[in-house]
Amino acid sequence: MMTQRQPSLRGSLVASLLAAALVAPGAAAGAEETTVLRGHVLLPDGKPAAGAELYWLHFKVPQPKVTDDVSYEKRAVADGEGRFELSLEEGDAPLGPMPRPLFAYKPGYGVEWTAIGPDEAAAQIALKLPEDHPIRGHVIDTEGRPVVGANVVASHISAASKGNLDDYLAAWKNKPQQARRTLDRQFLFLHAVGPALATVADRDGRFELAGVGAERVALVHISGPGIVKEEFNVVNREHFDPAPYNQAAAANRLPRMRMPGMPTELSGPTIEHVAEAELVVRGTVFTGPDRGPIAAANVSSHGRGNYNITATHTDEAGRFELRGLRRSQSPRLQVRVPPGDRFLHRVVELDVSTGQTVLNVDIEVQEGVVVEGRVFDRATGLGVKSGVHFVPLPGNQFAKDPAYNSFVSRVRVAATLTDADGHFRLLTMPGPGVLMAQVQGANPLAGGAKPIPYRQFAFSEEDGKRVPIVVDGENRSFATADNAPQFFMGQHAAKVVDLVPGGQGATCDLALDPGKTATIAIEDEQGKPVTDAFVSGVADSPPQVFKIDEATCTIYALGSDRPRHVVVLQPERHLAGSADLTGDEPGPVKVRLVATARISGRAFDPDGEPLADALVQMYYPRRSAWGVVGIAERDQAPLKTDADGRFRAENVLPGERFALQFKQGDKYFGGPQITSEKRQLAPGEQLELGDVKMKALN
Structure with missing residues (x-):
């Protein structure tokens, strides 16, 4: 049996903002027969949670498209024994292949949820509420005045099945982005559940947010009139001090990888927030020389954090207004035209002057070219589900037009998914470029990935004459219109196409090679x-x-x-x-x-001082070597030197070249050259380096 080393999130419900919760397959519940859910709700001590309220997702319109089209509605109240019987009403989200969330809430406790599909609906449902620890805070502006009426919302809650955050916090210090893997229960909330998960600041700017639950992590957003929308990664543990964890995480991050607000720092359950004054962006979305308005276009901007998105829609005249953006950084707007139109999405970088509070911007969108085709297995002729995107080549004159920047820059939104039979319809920019297919593997969050049985693409002889290939070791790439490399890795089919603007579109099939x-x-x-x-x-x-x-x-x-x-x-x-x-x-x-081989020694910095408590890092130039070591050791504690700078590295791969480096705080040190093309460690070799003085690398 083959298993890929990914975190198991079975039993959790990770809802995508506009995918999982807003997809409404089939008829509305109640159209033909009534769905009844039965079960019981318990308190943390196992006693019945009498009076607990049960909530279910409800569609306000038959085909919801935005979050305001859905809500969580109370559908039952647990009796004195904690039992409930819940009947779905007309307009409620129907049961189907995609599980739906059922929530329980009782004041004084945290919310609890479970994923309900047809199988779960037929069984008795058990929900056990966690203890709650209210998140409290104070919101003032930069002049010290309370922000009355500031909105405080918990949009995402994560928890560990074991009931505490010890593993999460330990992982955060070294690899914050991987720490979430220790939290196997997650949900992205679209709206408040009854009185839980949302509140407003009082006349003193103070608030108390209930329902998150103790020993959980919540993404809390604070927004309001005149202030920047902010995201807080709250560890809801009593008396939690985030400072040492954030300091350790920052020190373990490569200097070139450090970005303001990324990742969102940890916050304790008491938030003291000084809100910056907002930037307001107003404008219109239009097309063509006659400036025809584009209605119902989605205009959004992503702030600091994971889910800190501010979005709105244009009105019939194409007008929009976005509030809560940050003035101290140049925001990026994304404009997405309603599906079905032939207008392209657009990304706009805004230039904000010092002290500017309102920015007016008009955004032109262009008509695109439709490419239709099929991705198929060359050996069997069967269609294969894939992602398809277009990469413009150097010399594409349309790449100079700002209206096409979404397709030229590394932020390429010109992508679509095929159906199960490999058929696709892609709307993209005109001009010469490469149409590429990436086979969709199994979702590792849904129970483990499988190998993708197709080779990286190879250009045909004819296409190879048009696209120079750059080979750098194991990496192969070609240059795009913005002179950025497009790597072959992870791409499984490609064909050069010349797309004519204003034409009838094009057809192109992409063949996969199973090798x-x-x-x-x-x-x-x-x-x-x-x-x-x-x-x-x-x-x-x-x-x-x-x-x-x-x-x-x-x-x-x-x-x-x-x-x-x-x-x-x-x-x-x-x-x-x-x-x-x-x-x-x-x-x-x-x-x-x-x-395997072993290396030991004692590391000193350039001044002759022992490199105490430094991370010991081994870099193998061959992808398969560093890949197997990285995955095999991912769940282990990182190797460090002791107080005297001594270290011992086990399971060194014999016959492979590698480099030895050390990291102490935010400083990096390089070791001596141990291996080369002519010298690798032998099987079972135990290499003692002795005292080694390192060179500073930054």
């Missing part, structure tokens, strides 16, 4: 099978590293033009091995694992 497969048999030095090993290079595109339960593994999408370096690591037994495969090898290829 060849090979089977490896994993064994130790005695020839005995080895199980539970990590294998890197299983596929030609991510995900490429999997943990294999058996002693054999299939390697996909191989080809003789690019031999694949496959690396196997069994960390518990300290064994590793590798093989280079093309798919032409007969029978199972034996990969014999040998003992």
Whole structure:
């Protein structure tokens, strides 16, 4: 059995703002038969939660398109024994393939939710409310005046099934972006659930937000008249001090990766917020020389944080107004025209002058070119579900027009998904470019990804004459219209097209190459099978590293033009091995694992002081080598030097080149050159470096 090393979020409900909760398959509930849900609600001590209220998603219009088209409506109240019987009413979100959220709330406790599909609806539903710890705060402006009526909303709640945030906080210090993986229960709320999860500041600017639940993480948004909308990543633990966690996370982040507000710093359950004065952006969205207005266009801007989005829609005259934007940073507006129109989306970078409070901007959108086609398996002819996008090439004259910047810059919104049979319809910019397909793998959040059995694309001989390819080690790329590299990795089909503006569109099919497969048999030095090993290079595109339960593994999408370096690591037994495969090898290829190597020593900084408590980092230039080590060690505590600068690194891959680096606070140090093309560590080698003086790298 093959499993990819991803966090399991089974049983959780991660709702997308306009995908999961707003999709309304089938007829409205109650149109033919009444759906009845039954179950019980308990308090944290297991006693019945008498009077708990049950909420269900309701559609205000038959086909909801924006969040204001839906609400959570109370549909039942638990009796004295905590039991409830809930009947879906006309207009309520129907049951279907996509689970729907059922919420329970009782004042004094946190909200609780579960995902309900047809199977869950037929069973008794059990909800256990958590203890609550109200989030309190104070909102003032930059002159110290209270912001009366400031809106405070918890939009996203995350929790761990184990009931506490210990693992989350430990992970946050080293890798904040990966810490969320420890929280296996998540939900993005579109609206308040009854009286919970939303409140307003009083005349003193103070507020109390109920319903999040203790030992949970909530994204709390504060907005209001005249102030910038802000997001707070609240750890709802009593007396929690976020300072040491934020300091550690900042120190462990590469200097070039540091951006203001990213990731959102942790906040404690008491928020003292000084709100900046807002920037108001007004304008119109239009098209053509006669400035024809575009109605119902979505205009949005993403502020600091994960879900800090401010959005509105244009009126019949194409006018819009966005409030709550930050003046101290140049906002970016995204304009999305209603589906079905032939107008392209647009991204606009705003230039805000010092002290400016109101900005007027007119945004022109252009008609695009429709490309239709099918993505299919070259060997079977069957369609394959994929993402399709267009990349303009150098020399595309339309790339100079600001109206097409969304398609030229690295922020490419010219993308669409095929249906299950591979058919697609893409609206994009005109001119020469590359139409590309990326096969959609299984969602790792929904229970583990699988290898994508297709090769990275290769240009036809004719297209290859038009598109110069840059090869840098294992990376292949070509230049786009903005001179940025478009990498081959993760892209599975491509064809050069010339799209004519104002024409009838174009048709283009994209063929996927499954390549060849090979089977490896994993064994130790005695020839005995080895199980539970990590294998890197299983596929030609991510995900490429999997943990294999058996002693054999299939390697996909191989080809003789690019031999694949496959690396196997069994960390518990300290064994590793590798093989280079093309798919032409007969029978199972034996990969014999040998003992891993070990490095030890004592690190000093350039001044001769021991590098105490420094992260020890090993960088392998070959993708399959650093990939297998990174995944195998992801759940382990990071390797650090001791108080005297001593360290010992286990499971060093024999036969692989690597570089040794150290990180102390925000400073990086490089070690001596240990390996080269002619020198790698031998199986089982135990290399003692002794005292080593490092060089500063930043």
